Amino acid sequence: MPDVAMMERVLCDPASIPDAAQHPDWEVRYTAAVAIEALADPAWLPTVLAMWRRELARPDYARASVRFVEHVGDTRNAEMIGPLTAVFPADTDDATRAAWACRGRVRQALAFAIAAIGQCDDVLRELLHDRLRDVDEDYPVKAAVARALARVGAAGSIAPLQMALAMDEWCTHTEAALALAALAAHGIV
Amino acid sequence: MIDWSQPWLIDDIAGLRAALLAPGASGQRSVVWRMLLRSARRAPESYPWYTAFVALITRDAGDIARARQVLAAYLGKLDAVQFTSGLQLHFWCFAFPHAKWSLMFQWLCSIGAYDDDERRAITAQLVCFQFTNMHYGLRTKPEPACVDNQTLALALSNALVGMVFEGHSALAEPLRHDGLRRLPAILGALPASGYSGEGSAYMDGVIGPAVTLAVEVLNRARGRDDGLWHTPQPGDTPPIAALRMVAREVLPGGLLLPWDNYGYQFGVRSPLAYGAARTGEALFFEALAACIWSYDIGVGWAYDDLVWTVIWWPAAAAPHEQAGGWFEEQVGGALWSADRQRGVVQIWDDSAPGIPTRAHVNPNAVLFHAFGVPLSADGAADGQGCARFAFADTWREVSYLSLDAPVRYNYGDGCGGAHSVVLFDGWEGLRLHQDGPQRGVAGHAPALLHCDVAPFYRESVPDVRRVERRTLLLGERFIVIEDLIEAAHEHDVMARFVVRPELTPTDCGVRIVTPEGIALQLVEVLHAATFRCEAVAGFPTRPDGRSVVADVVQRGRQVRWLFVALAEPTRVAHRLTALQAIADPAGALDDAHACRLLRASPLRLDGQLPPHLERDLPLARTWWYRATLRRPAGAAWLRLPLGLARPRLLLDGRPVDLAPWASSLALLPPDVPLPDWLAVDAVFELVLRSDVPLSHYEGGGDGTLGLCGGFALCLPVANEQIRAASFADGVLMVQTDHALHRWPYALLPADAATSGG
Incomplete structure (x- = not known):
């Protein structure tokens, strides 16, 4: 069992997010990302970036x-x-x-956190693009990334979103279409 | 917060206990309750989904211990489940079962089955698993775009688990919040017809059972009791619409409309009981009356359909009025005779552009059904595939369905060419590629349905103006189908009917007689058109593993056909009861030994249910039945129970090959012709062996069926056949070998610009 007490605490106490963001249990890190999403505060973007990098450094789950x-x-x-x-x-x-159990859960929650915050820098945006370009990434991550790019996408997001649009998976395809429409509505084509 | 001293979502637990535990209680509800009780007590590991409810009702220490053991087993598998591709890629399937176990844990807590430490530890495990898997899963589904059985199951599971554990864990709050936010939106966004577009399997197996629980959860969240009729926001479809569609999918005889890739199958009972209890509408009572009770099916991937059926069983008697047929402008309609013995369904529900998966491409398809037996063939190809419907342009390879190798398959069986529809210019892989309108005007009148589906065809036949089909039920017996097709240019137009075997000779039209002895004759009136008939192997999987395609073809700018169909029984059944029976616990008795034991057995059974469910008998896999009867002159058939498994039939000690019924046993009772070597008027011995299921799961995920329906001797009965049919001066005339039938009839008005083409 993961540290459920810590998971419960991080949802109620933002002060525990920094510790939770580095917790060895992926369930706790996932909860931290959900908590950041609820706060929707740009001040957490450095934490989000650090968590993304940690997730990318974990063992590959695509070939479990x-x-x-x-x-x-x-x-x-x-x-x-x-x-x-x-x-x-x-x-x-x-x-x-742990990576095989967690797969893309933390990445998905981080993408939603970025969507809720509504802004990110080029480094984080490029990490999002990479998730769409990675043919081995799970579709829940791709769909969440597409949803985030609907809020924080830039001109460079168009090509990876078009790759997602061509995917033969409904959630990813749908979120990519919505994201492209949202960017177009903001004059990003 | 909910009251943990009372079992949540059960209105009156004291009343329910009193009704179920009353000495001498009778009626179908009591029969089902005793089935649950016997199953949970004798084999809790095989019937785990009954154990918590049985413990809740009886509060018996042994029942509580069994339920605790089952819940411990469920919790024990959760760690390993995390690594399955099932949880990772099909998380919605795990959401409903997890929510059900969370609820049943609360039930068990309400009767003191756990101490505080146990309660806290199990709460943590259940809510954590929900949060990291099902909440994650719900968030994967685009909001608000995704409205389907998967998202409904996910939203309901989060709302339910969130409310159960509200105040007991902070993790419950996002579950409750997001579940209750999305649940009304998904319900309200269902189409006005209540049909999700996913076919009977998912309407019946997920949407219906989810809607009932969703209404109960939302009623409690809102503190009101009108959720079934309440129009959620956003959206404007009240949940009752979905429940009515679940009931409409139940055909007389108990099989469901076969309009998806699962084809014919039996359905669930709990949404019907809920609808009957909450609305009193005849539709639900009629559907409930058609159900069979030896069938166990997962509802939302949880085998508790019969549990909820018992909980929601209607207290009131069925209303006197009849439900009759139905019509939904977006979906289709059905015409049933007053006795529900003859009918036809015409469907024009939208097809998803691209690859047909669950919902098939069937614009204006008709399905014939009579005397509780399907006459049309629909569904999916069997495991070997159907070469005839594996069209060249309908192959597909996908990689996201499996963590292993890509999957390649042909989806031609979901396309227009495998259905009773109109086809243009020989394109059997008929399907859509783009979103767009799929039908024009649809309407109905008493005993009449019609719809123009020209917009569907316009993508592939741009000049088509009209593809109208009108279906009528005349004189409670004759089905009339008129097709009118109009286009700017000439086309080869085909009306296809896909029906069940066997094709039998007739001097008028085309005629089949199903293995159950129901005949369907179909004639074309205006042109006396000749049907081009073809046997198709491998489609659909059930009931027969094969079918008959009957086509009429005509070239022109305007094509009109007028078909008349008549369904008749060719046999009458005389029921056999009180057969001698024995259990064969090892399943190893040879014929001679079994016959000796049978002849001495005092046990008498009717074969209406598996023996251990029909009576207080030991749990045994294999049973033998015996009767003696006199061989009548002429043709005769033995009707055996539905749902036989590993059957062996002996007539006067000689084995009879049951292989011809191997694929139909799970849907229809086999009618086995008595062989000629049985002497007329001689008494002969019937001996039948069958296995019965001893767990929820033996159906391999498609529902588990135990024998039911009993035995009968069937004899030929005179049946009416069409000898000629004509239309002149506004009168449709059908000459049968019994009578001349005449009806005033007005053809669909044609467009003058295309007439004569």
């Missing part, structure tokens, strides 16, 4: 390799009560396991 005992398929498994056992490759360390 887990086998299961008693697994019955993706959606059927939702109906089952148990048991279920995950079997990891022998050399899988804790950080990698």
Whole structure:
């Protein structure tokens, strides 16, 4: 179990966000990003940038390799009560396991935080563009990034958003279309 | 904050306990309750979704212990679930079950099943999992653009878990806040018809069950009780519209409209019970009466449909009036005879541009249904694929459905060519590529439906002006379908009907007789057009794994057809009851041994439910039934129970091959012809073996069906056939071998500019 007490605290006490942003549990970092989104204060942008960089430095989750005992398929498994056992490759360390469980959750929440804040610098914006360009990135991250770029996008956002628009996944496609329309409405074409 | 001393979302727990636990309680609700009780007590690990409710009702220490064990097992799997592609890519499927277990945990707490430390620890685990997975999932879905079963399940789960744990964890607040914000918006943004556009499977399996709970959650959040009729903002569709559509999808006989890629299947009961109890409308009572009770299905990926059915069972009797047919301007309509034995559905719901997935391309498709049996074929190709409907332009490869290799498949079975629609210039991969209007005027009158779907076709046939289909039910028995197609230029126009086997000879039109003995004859009146018939293998998967395509073709700028269809039963059933029965716990009895035991068995069963659900009998996988009966002269059939598994049929000790019914057993009872070698008037012995499910899950995710419906001996019955049909001077005449039927009939008015083309 993650540090649930810390997760609860960070939602109620902004002073705990800096610690939570660096917490070893990804669940706590995710909660910190959600808390920053709720505050929507540009003062948290440096924290957001630091969290983005930390997330990018974590083990790759695009090629997670887990086998299961008693697994019955993706959606059927939702109906089952148990048991279920995950079997990891022998050399899988804790950080990698955490990355495979978390995948893009913190990145998604950080993108939403940027959207809520409504501004960002070129460095952070380019990190957002990179998520759209990365063919291995999960679609919840891409969709969230597209939503953020609807608020903070610039001329350089058009090309990566057009890549997202061409994706054969509804959420990403839809958010990209909305973002491109929002940028066009602000004269960014 | 909710009151944790009372089980949340149950209005009157004392009254419910009194009703269910009353000695000698009778009626269907009691039958279902006893099924839940027996299942939860005998095999809690196999029927986990019943355990918490059973414990809540009985408050029995053993039942509570079983429910605690099940919840512990659920919590124990959550860590491993995080690594599954299911949770990562299909998080909505996990949202509803998690919300249900959170609710059932609260139920168990209301009867003191956990001490404070346990309650706090489990609360933390449940709410944390919801926050990091389902709240994340809800936020993935574009707001407000995404209105579908997945987003509804996610919004409901967040609202529900957020309200359950409000005041118990700070993590609950964003769940409650975002869930309650998005839930009304999604409900209100459903189309005015209440149909989400995702076919019966998701309307029935997710939308309906979610709407009922959403109404209950929102009523409590708002402190009011009119949520079913309340028009949420934004949007203007009251939740009752979705529930009515769930009920309309239930065809007489209990199968659902097959307009999605799941085809024919049985449906859920709880939204029907809820609708009947809350509205008193005949529509819900009729649909509930058509249900079968040996079927277990996940509602929102949780096998608690029967639990909620018992909770919401209507106290009032069914109203005297009949629901009749239905019409929804955006969707389609149905015409049913007063006895609901004959009917037709005409659908014109929008198709999603691009790749048809759940909702199929079926502009103005008609579906024939009679005597509780489907006569049209619809659904999806079987696992081997259907070569006939794998069109050259309908292949697709996707990578986001799996964390492993890309998936390549053909979606031709979702396109127009696999449906009973009009096709132009031989294009069977009929579908849309762009958003746009898909229909013109739709209307109805008593026993009449019509719609012009020319806007749908205009994308591929720009000069088309009219593709109108009008369907009528005449004399409570004859179905009339008129097609009028008009275009600026000449086209090869085809009216296609996809029906069930078997094609049988007729001197007028085309005629099929289904394996259940229901005949459908279809004739074209204006041109005495000849049907081009073709057997199709591999479509749809069920009931038959094959179908018959019957086409008529004509070239012109204006094409008009007038079809008349007549459905008739060719057999009458005489029920067999009180069969001798034995359990075969190891499932290993040979024929001779089973027959010896059967002949001495005092146990008598009707085969209306799996034995352990019908009576207080041991849980056993395999059962054998025996009866003796006299072989009548001429053709005769044994109607076996629906839902047989691993069946073996012996007639006078000789095995009968049931392979022809292998794919239909799960939807329709098999009618097995009595072989000629049984001597006329001789008494013969019928012995049947069948397995029955011993858990929720044996249906492989598509619902679990146990045998039901009992046994019957079926004999031929005289049936009416069309010998000729004509139209002249405003009169439609149909000559059958029984009578001449005449109706005044006015053809659809044609556009003078295209007539004569």
